[in-house]
Amino acid sequence: MKAIIATTVFGIIMMFTGIVVNNKKSVASVAALLFIALLGVNIWDLLTTSANAPQLLFSNMLRVEHYSLWFNTLMTGCSVLYVLLMGKEIQKVGSHVAEYFALIFFILCGLYILSTYNNLLMLFIGIEILSIPQYILAGSDKRNLKSSEASLKYFLMGAFSTGILLMGIALLYGAARTFNIMDMVGILHSDALNPLALAGIMFIMIALCFKVSAAPMHMWTPDVYDGAPTPFTAYMATIVKASAFFAFLRLFQVSFNSLSEHWTIILAIITAATLLVGNVTAVFQQSVKRMLAYSSIAQAGFMLFAVLAVNQFAWQGIIIYAVAYSVATIGIFSVLVKLKDYTYDGFNGLAKKEPLLAFTASIFLFSLAGIPLTGGFMAKYYVLLAVVQQGHLLWLVIFALLMAAISVYYYFRVIIAMYFKTGTPEFNSPVTMGDKVMLVITSILVFLLGIFPQIFLYHV
Amino acid sequence: MVLLFLILIPLITGIMSFAVKGDGAKALALISSILTLGVSAYVSGSNYTAPITYNHDWIPILGTQLSFVADGMSSMLCLLTGIVVMVVMISNVNKEVESPGAFYGFLLLSQAGLMGVFLAYDALVFYVFWELALIPVYFLCSRWGGEKRIQVTFKFFIYTFVGSLMMLAGLIYLSMQTQGLSSYSWPDIVRAGASLPPATQQWLFWLIFIAFAIKMPIFPFHTWQPDTYEQSPTPVTIILSALMVKMGLYAVIRWLLPVVPAGVAYWSDTIVVLSVIGIIYASCIAIVQTDMKRLVAYSSIAHMGLMCAVAFSHSNIGMHGVMVQMFNHGITITGMWLIISMVENRWGTRDMTKLGGMATSAPNMAIAFVIISLASVALPLTNGFIGEFMLFNGLFLGTESNHITMMVIAGLGIILGAVYTLNMIQKTAYGATVKMTIAKDLSANEFISVAIIIILIIFLGVYPKPLLDLTSGIAGMIVK
Secondary structure: OHHHHHHHHHHHHHHHHHHHOOOHHHHHHHHHHHHHHHHHHHHHHHHHOOOOOOEEEOOOOEEEOHHHHHHHHHHHHHHHHHHHHHHHHHHHHOOOHHHHHHHHHHHHHHHHHHHHEOEHHHHHHHHHHHHHHHHHHHOOOOOOHHHHHHHHHHHHHHHHHHHHHHHHHHHHHHHHOOOEHHHHHHHOOOOOOOHHHHHHHHHHHHHHHHHOOOOOOOOHHHHHHHHOOHHHHHHHHHHHHHHHHHHHHHHHHHOOHHHHHHHHHHHHHHHHHHHHHHHHHHHOOOEHHHHHHHHHHHHHHHHHHHHHOOOHHHHHHHHHHHHHHHHHHHHHHHHHOOEOOOEHHHHOOHHHHOHHHHHHHHHHHHHHHOOOOOHHHHHHHHHHHHHHHHOOOHHHHHHHHHHHHHHHHHHHHHHHHHHHOOOOOOEOOOOOHHHHHHHHHHHHHHHHHHHOHHHHHOOO | OHHHHHHHHHHHHHHHHOOOOOHHHHHHHHHHHHHHHHHHHHHHHHOOOOOEEEEEEEEHHHOEEEEEEEOHHHHHHHHHHHHHHHHHHHHOOOOOOOOHHHHHHHHHHHHHHHHHHHHEOEHHHHHHHHHHHHHHHHHHHHHHOOOOHHHHHHHHHHHHHHHHHHHHHHHHHHHHOOOOOOOOEHHHHHHHHHOOOHHHHHHHHHHHHHHHHHHOOOOOOOOOHHHHHHHOOHHHHHHHHHHHHHHHHHHHHHHHOOOOHHHHHHHHHHHHHHHHHHHHHHHHHHHHOOEHHHHHHHHHHHHHHHHHHHHOOOOHHHHHHHHHHHHHHHHHHHHHHHHHHHHHHHHOOOEHHHOOOHHHHOHHHHHHHHHHHHHHOOOOOOHHHHHHHHHHHHHHHOOOOOHHHHHHHHHHHHHHHHHHHHHHHHHHHOOOOOOOOOOOOOOHHHHHHHHHHHHHHHHHHHOOHHHHHHHHHHHHHHOO
């Protein structure tokens, strides 16, 4: 796990770059190079780790499986894509550009811990490392009242949910007398289960639902995502959320698998509620940014399916979903961020003025809606497959599909605005050739995910 | 490999077309459609010896293969797709559309999707093409349609999308029941479905059928249809009514009847009753329409209702009739829409109360219109007759309860059909002559497109044997 060390070092380098280099553009270039280097380190990790035997590190605190490293690599790849697409917009948020990039490196450090933790304490530390930089990023547009509100709200809610997580961990420790998630499997038995353990599992589940914004613990999401500067919303809604899901799945798949009869039904209801709230509320939004915030709740509902299905397909499902959803969402945010007006009307006539922008945005929206041949379809398909294979919960699958049909309504409203309505969209910044190339590459990735998903599941 | 060409020719030319400006797109589309028709004619021709197949790995871990088979029914529908799209392209030669590159591009893409649906031999491939055929049509209607196009098309899209998703759930469930590793190939799905307990098949039936019922559409899932037909530009209306609704019926025959036989046996009475209600209901509404497009839209619901009822009545000759009639209905209704679009083009309205005297002002057009209408009411020696005859024969021999009553009620549909169709002819072709805004009989390309339709109508009316031979084996296979 050289990546953990590398990302920390890169984060510190980034902070010093801010002192040495005054030019924002050079700072962003350095950051992009460091992100690519980080991707290289991840691939190095992947190639030097044996595919069969998991590796125990830091006195059993981390357990490095091959699929965790693959997840890290993919998420770092998405971060590279993010930095290349959003780099220019990040420069515009405020004056401390170097620090924003440094914070993103620290978030990645949290992500690496969350994908490999073997101990509940590492889960806690990972979540904290992941969250604290986000509180800062959410408030980074200091002069904007909404941004400060988002930051404060996020911080209070986050602290609260972390408290619940700690409480759950403590209760679980009381029952299992260990923090190690592998050892727990042998101690917690379904037939003679300590009530403390059950309470612990519930607390942990609720805390993690906070982090992945599952209903009814989703209240913070729309305000935070709407208030935070758009480039950072894109990061929070995608890679960070995916990583929280990976941690969620890891714990419930590894430690609580044999206890699934105790928590499946609760999580199934949470999933149904998340899908309902996310999709139905998204329909009524007037701002595309806020719509995307609710859509991220709706998508979280689908990702919860992977947690519900305790089988091999779940891992494949969460990985393909994380990548497909991240790529498409980063893509649509990078189009959104170019526009002055974030309402649906702001998109009117985009197809006439910038055909390529509209075309790629449509592909990203198709993917989010789950139209075949795009990554979003394969992602939804995998997670549904995982649950169908489980045998029960077929009602939830059908409910989810109905909700997916609702999601078409709000995603297609953007397409209708772009293609079939007239207007002259105003841009924040001119659309350069570089932007277009990156958008085309991102669209190709969306199709690649939809047509050859096996490439992205190579190591699962 | 030949089968791939059926999909790839329209797909590649369709994508190319987006980059072409002006008349180039039109020419490209015409050439592409002729090429595709040639390939589909070859595929149908070679069907008399052995069906062509194509297999290639796609996503092995999911048990899905890129698998296509052109048996009699598939190649017949591919041929229909080829003919109809070519006729559309010919009839459009002298028309101007806004941004032609995109327009013809989307038309060709939808053709590629349709070909894929008719050829797919793997459930997941089938699903993918099922959706892909829909999306170009969505853009075509929303961009080039009538006044209310955006809401109407949106409704249509969401309707069909809900259905497709339900079908997807059903297909995933079925693939999980296959032996050993999950598989989506048609024989595996059929084996898995048929061995399920009847109670499971009964709910699985609706999960899969709802998508097809919306597409066909049968009563009460038809509400999207008249609006969408009315608002779409004519080429799209033709694609929708001649080809896309056949997707629904084709899917019933291929992916529903053999897959959940016990479910079908349990529900077929219900479906037959719904279809017969649809026939009468749609015919009655058609009688009071004054807009020609809406009239034909409702008549299409009635025709599809009859085919659907027979498809569920378990008789060999009926099933054979359904297949033949799918082809015939596609041909006839294409001619109908062509004439309506010419009328609208010349008189500036589709309102029958404001039309009249076509027989004196545009005699060639009136003759064509009368022949096509007679085919639509299934007069002997037109293609409609043989199909309709077999359909009623099938309904008569069917196994569902009250099949004689059903046949009699459905037979009323024929009479009602004659009422509204002849009424339409009378009001437009005869009566007081209304002056045309563009005084012109058929132009050369219109003449060719209508002539192709009329030749097919009369040829298949007099000598339907090639069509019957093509599909005879399949009908026997579906109804055991």
